[in-house]
Amino acid sequence: MGMWDSFLNWLRRREWNIQVRAFRNPSLSKKHFVPQFFSASYICLAISLFFKQEMELSLIGLQNAGKTSLVNSIATGGYSEDMIPTVGFNMRKVTKGNVTIKLWDLGGQRRFRTMWERYCRGVSAIVNKYNHGGLSLFLPPPPSLPSSLQSCFSIYLYLETSQAALEGLKYVVDAADRDSVPISRSELHDLLGKPSLNGIPLLVLGNKIDKSEALSKQALVDQLGLDSIRDREVSCYMISCKESVNIDVVMDWLIKHSTTAK
Numbered sequence: 001m002g003m004w005d006s007f008l009n010w011l012r013r014r015e016w017n018i019q020v021r022a023f024r025n026p027s028l029s030k031k032h033f034v035p036q037f038f039s040a041s042y043i044c045l046a047i048s049l050f051f052k053q054e055m056e057l058s059l060i061g062l063q064n065a066g067k068t069s070l071v072n073s074i075a076t077g078g079y080s081e082d083m084i085p086t087v088g089f090n091m092r093k094v095t096k097g098n099v100t101i102k103l104w105d106l107g108g109q110r111r112f113r114t115m116w117e118r119y120c121r122g123v124s125a126i127v128n129k130y131n132h133g134g135l136s137l138f139l140p141p142p143p144s145l146p147s148s149l150q151s152c153f154s155i156y157l158y159l160e161t162s163q164a165a166l167e168g169l170k171y172v173v174d175a176a177d178r179d180s181v182p183i184s185r186s187e188l189h190d191l192l193g194k195p196s197l198n199g200i201p202l203l204v205l206g207n208k209i210d211k212s213e214a215l216s217k218q219a220l221v222d223q224l225g226l227d228s229i230r231d232r233e234v235s236c237y238m239i240s241c242k243e244s245v246n247i248d249v250v251m252d253w254l255i256k257h258s259t260t261a262k
């Protein structure tokens with residue numbers, strides 16, 4: 001086993017997040033230039049498939065909205081009518097492909113709502129840490145690459161022991177419980193007013209669309225006052241944990257946003 005392989009094996013065994021970038025070697029002259037998509041993106045893609053990524057997110061919303069059901073749906077595809085209200089929070093790790101998602105599922109009853117801010121802020125604080133601390137290494141390119149390419153770039157590894165995280169609020173609403181929507185709206189806007197959560201993106205999930213009384217997306221957007229939110233990115237999806245509607249779309253959104261957030 002060569003030095004490169006042993007080093008990669010050593011890295012793989014560690015529970016570190018690894019941000020990998022390949023750069024054109026700055027000391028090389030222009031004639032050695034390798035198209036950017038090959039020297040950087042392709043190598044990054046190959047290496048990111050090789051390493052596991054980890055992201056972390058918190059689900060918030062009123063009691064009975066379906067947060068724990070959403071976690072179950074993401075984790076196993078299972079669904080149960082018979083749910084116990086979450087006391088405090090649950091944490092569950094789910095692996096999808098090479099992405100490990102750490103899901104914080106917070107209790108929605110009034111007495112637990114004061115911790116929502118802390119968990120959302122905690123998650124975004126990890127992102128900030130991710131951008132600042134860490135160990136940088138320049139490595140030689142893998143020996144399996146053609147020699148013409150070998151001389152053209154170095155690989156830069158950035159190691160960070162904290163977890164990569166998805167910045168943002170994931171707010172679950174029971175779209176079929178019309179009486180609870182105004183409370184959901186005021187709790188949401190209270191949270192968005194916290195200076196610590198300034199500008200962080202919002203993902204609203206209108207759950208239980210399998211029920212005939214569920215609001216349409218436009219009605220939910222209107223009743224939650226989402227159009228009045230101008231200081232951040234807002235997305236809204238209508239889902240059903242019971243019938244697994246749009247769960248895959250939400251997962252794609254989360255994974256896509258987690259990689260662009262880095």
Ligand SMILES: Nc1nc2c(ncn2[C@@H]2O[C@H](COP(=O)(O)OP(=O)(O)OP(=O)(O)O)[C@@H](O)[C@H]2O)c(=O)[nH]1
Pocket residue numbers: 061062063064065066067068069070080081082083084085086087106107108109207208209210211239240241242243
């Ligand atoms: N019809 C329908 N019922 C759902 C759906 N998702 C969840 N439920 C039901 O809603 C109830 C509450 O679900 P939970 O997942 O426990 O809600 P929660 O948001 O975690 O509630 P707390 O932990 O108290 O904050 C359960 O009876 C679920 O079966 C759905 O998509 N459709």
Ligand SMILES: [Mg+2]
Pocket residue numbers: 067068069084085086105106107108
């Ligand atoms: Mg719950």
